[in-house]
Amino acid sequence: MKLLRFLLLPLLLGGLTVSPAQAQRRATQAPAAGVFVDKEGVLRWTDSKREVALFGVNYTAPFAHAYRAHQRVGADVEQAIRQDVYHLARMGVDAFRVHVWDVEITDTLGNLQQNEHLRLLDFLLAELKQRGIKTILTPIAYWNNGYPEPDSGTGFSSIYSKAEAYVNPRAIAAQERYLTQFLNHQNPYTKRLLRDDPDIIAFEVCNEPRYHEPKAQVTDFANRMVRAMRATGLQKPIFYNIAENYPVHEAILDANVDGITFQWYPQGLVSGHELRGNLLPYVDQYPIPYRNDPRFKRRAKMVYEFESADVLQPIMYPLMARSFREAGFQWATQFAYDPLAIAPYNTEYQTHYLNLAYTPAKALSLLIAGKVFREVKRSQPFRRYPADSTFGPFRVSYRQQLSEMNTEEEFYHTNSTRTQPKKPAKLQHVAGVGSSPLVTYGGSGAYFLDRLAAGIWRLEVLPDAVPVRDPFETASLRKAVTYLEWNEQPLTVNLPGLGADFSLRGLNPGNPAQATASGTRLTVRPGVYLLAARGQSTAAFGADTPLGALKLGEFVAPAPTKQPPLLRHQPYAQATAGQPLRLRVLVGGAGPQDSLLLVAQHFYGRTRTLPMTRGAGATAEAEVPAELLYPGLLRYWVVLKRPGQPALTFPGGAEGQPRDWDFFSPQRWEVPVVAAGTPVSLYQPARDQPRTEVRGTENAFSGWADYVTSAPDGALALRLVVPTTKADAGPAAPGPSVSLRAYFADYLTGRASELGGVKELVVKARSNQPAAAVKVALLTKDAAAYAAPLRLSAEWQTIRIPLSRLQPDALLITPRPYPGFLPLQFRPASQPPQLRLSEAEVLQVVVNGPAVGAPIQVDIESVQLQ
Incomplete structure (x- = not known):
């Protein structure tokens, strides 16, 4: 399917739902012997015999475009991995999967190459281990490394196609050789062989193969790959893709594999623009046609990739997670989490977009989805949409663009909500975008609150994210689609035990902030803080104080976007004559001291200059009076005025103002004004x-x-x-x-x-x-x-x-x-x-x-x- 994605693109031109302490317990209590698949096809932890339920992401920084793009933007890949893994832990991710770009770490004979890509994979696995995140690796990816650029990989996948890989004797031998050497590779950071690392709980043989009749040839190839892997001494479960080649799915059901893998792209891929409208029915269920086959039932089930492609709505992931559990899956990993260093541009597969800093609401929906995946029982039945949009402690609303989790100890939301927390006095973790009965926040980034002790909370605030372009259009490292802004924002906190006049102290490096709330209100910038009730001592808590797998002072956020101001606006298709018209724009790169003016004109007739009101979430709006709304053509511009700098006029960002004698930009927005009753x-x-x-x-x-x-x-x-x-x-x-x-x-x-x-x-x-x-x-x-x-x-x-x-x-x-x-x-x-x-x-x-x-x-x- 990814190959189809590559071909289409040019043509179309939970926690901390899991607290740090919980994450540390997960890391230290992880079973040394890993997991096994029982006779009923259930993946279980070896020591406790409890069912596995792990939820997370794919992430590709060591390889292909992501690796090259880091170099082009001047980012240190190793440091970038550290930062991204911190954010994954912050989101409660406990599962990582990636199809390894074998083409970048092998030669044409399948010999493993000790190079920078392999070293960075080893480094990534070590960082994930420290955060208690489990891994399933897919050693064979079956394609080159170019997308969206020319290929440069030189391994065996550069000369053997997918369709050839399972029938060409030389290709088969290369894969056997590579699998043997890969599993026996020792990670220099963990000192473990990959096949023996307890945090790598399983392997999927190959990613999205391409098979056809006869079935026996497919089964023979799968069994041969399994034998090569078992010959190394590997005892972990081995999974195999079954969803990519439905006409020969029985060939995989007949193979000697422990588990089978699926993907889900519920509304296709690569639309070239953001999909809007209510898409929740698309993720209402995941019915598998051969789910009653005994061969299917005795295999563990894994979702190696899923995504609500070309969708920014923060409501899809929780229902996808619920549908996965209803279908019996025990592992699900989104494809693909955008590395922080290149997330402003969304060049890491333009049809996907997920990053805690740049898509905060969608990222918190993944956090909530992880909780859904772990809370919902395997194979638990549900009613069909819309009756299933509220279940257990979870709620999903298209109209409110809201995913929500509300339990006695946890309260999470992806948009402003009026829901009352279930037991405020028992809360341990809060995270949100927007406001709630607990927190009123003026910014557009995500924030997290974690209770450390009675009357003491850790507050983490991320920068404001301003989506200035459609992120699913043609991507480029020269074009940011989301701006990050480090603004001071008002914050009101109403947490039991914190009370009024609480204190605030900065914790992360370079954050000397100290303040006392006026009642329950104060102002914050991005960073990490200690909030303490009046009279409470925080001397025991410093930046280096351990908090499970984290430290209190850890904080990761990019610097403010250094690109020219940009306005995003969609004009109405028509407006009714004789009625005032309210216009709204989204403003990126404008400071709090800047002002905005709307210049509205009825073609070459009367012109009005109107001040725009700055609102929440980087919005600004003004109302065009009815006197300009007579049948004809309304055209308008927005002027950004900055102290000490030339005015900029949008659309286009041209210097000057529309009423200047020498303003020559032809760009403008237009709305046809029609008489009532016009179609x-x-x-x-x-x-x-x-x-x-x-x-x-x-x-x-x-x-x-x-x-x-x-x-x-x-x-x-x-x-x-x-x-x-x-x-x-x-x-x-x-x-x-x-x-x-x-x-x-x-x-x-x-x-x-x-x-x-x-x-x-x-x-x-x-x-x-x-x-x-x-x-x-x-x-x-x-x-x-x-x-x-x-x-x-x-x-x-x-x-x-x-x-x-x-x-x-x-x-x-x-x-x-x-x-x-x-x-x-x-x-x-x-x-x-x-x-x-x-x-x-x-x-x-x-x-x-x-x-x-x-x-x-x-x-x-x-x-x-x-």
Whole structure:
């Protein structure tokens, strides 16, 4: 699947849910003999016989692009690993997995090379060990090291392809030689052979192989790799990938392996932009088609990779973790955690983005997901979404963009929440983004509070994270997508036992802060602090005081971003005439002393300069008065004024102001102002390319898309294509073949007052096959789908569908989830209520196949409400 990701990209151009003390206990109490798989396929700790449940990440700093990118930004890779492992421990991660880039540490014969990549892997394993984090390694990755750059690896995977690796005798011999030497390699930092290190609990033979019939050849190869590994004296469980090659999955079930491995990319990969809308149904369950096979039941189950790709919402991971446990998994590791040094740019696989400093809410959702994974019982059944969005101490809300955990001792949240902690007096750990009944915080970074003693807490505050660009666009080390800012922010703390007028003392190096709260309020900058109730002595706590596997004064945060100020803003598609319009921008790189002005103009008519109000989370907003909102074109700019420096005008960041005589930048934002009753635009192909998802369903008649122009006016139209069924594909059953998905909720904001009067959905479209089965659907914030058929002809038609004809229907899960055996459609557990347009947010157009005789072509020029 990763190879597909590499090919698509250029084309598309828990703790501290676990306290430090708990982490130390985990490290010191780890069973020396590791783990074993019992007769029922349950992975258990050897000493206690308790079930294993470990949750964490993949992380690739020693290899490939991550290694090279560290060098380009001037980062010391060893120091970077230390910093990242600290953050992983801070997030409660207790599992690490990586597919080793064998191409960088072998020659073409499979001999292990003692080089910098291997040394850094050894160093990483030693750092993880110190934090109590367990490891499963996948020694063979099966591809070169170039992505997203040219290849430079010289090992055996540089000359043998995946499809060749299991049938070419020389490739097989190279893999046997490499596996033998890799397992017998001694880590110079731990002084352990990799096969004997108790913190490396298992091995997965190879990453995402590519197999085909006959099955016997696949089984023979898997068994041969296992024999080579066992011949070294390895006694740990050996896992094997089964999800990548579903047509030959029985070959792996017949192999002599202890466990089998899966991945999950629930909404595909590499969209090239952020996916928006309610995607929680995509992670509602993970049904495995052969789950009742006795061969499956006696194997341990591992998720080697998962990710909510192209999604920033901090709500996906907890439900993914719950679905994994329901399916019986005991290990799950996200792919891939972004190294801190290059996280500003998200060049480490642009379709993924996760870092504690740069994506704080998403990182805390991973922390909560880890707690879900450890708390939920293996194979515990759940109701289907949305009934499952609250379970045990956990709550997930799409509307609030909130994942939450609330127990007597722990309280975690990914966004501001009004939930009352269960037992405030018993709390030991708190972490959040935003505010809660316990903490009111003005910044946008993550913060952590850990109780050290009665009336004494450790506070850790990370810098503000400002997302200035879509992180899933084409990536570059020359383009930051998130700014970090070290701002002073107001903080109010209401913790039982801390009381009012508590003291604050800085702990991390270079942090001399000392203050006394005014009541329960004070101001903080990024750093680590001791908070102590009035009269409480903190003399026993210093920066070097051990706290489990950590020290109290440990703190990792990058310096403030040194790039020009940047504004992020999405103009409305339309605005209603005669009504004031509130505009909001996100500002990165602006200091607290800087001011912002909105310059609004009705084309070449009246112009108003309006002060913008700075809000929370680096936002600023102003209201355009109704006097400028008469039918026509509103255009506007935002001016950033900085003391002692030239003013900057956005979009574009040009020096000067729009009303200067010599201001020449042509860039501006525009909003069409329309009379009430004008159709509300939902989709226009020319305008909406950056938010359009067109995907096939990976079946025998999977479709694709193109852009064409319509006659006679030459407007751009989106063409959905269903190719003719392949001759060797067998009989093709009707079903979804290709679909359009486009998010439009923000387009409705400027016309919100008129939605109550809308009566029809209006689609301008055509098809070369009038009998083609096409439907249009509106999806709501609750992931309910309302659909109606589109009756098309070969000529352009304007089709008017009364909203009353949109009936509840199955939601097509697109982009297509991976692995391919996962469900393609979702129906809510209960019948959804009647459609309310104010709740609608996503458009879908679905074309069903098969195409007989000639490809089906469906052209869409516009979709509107009227």
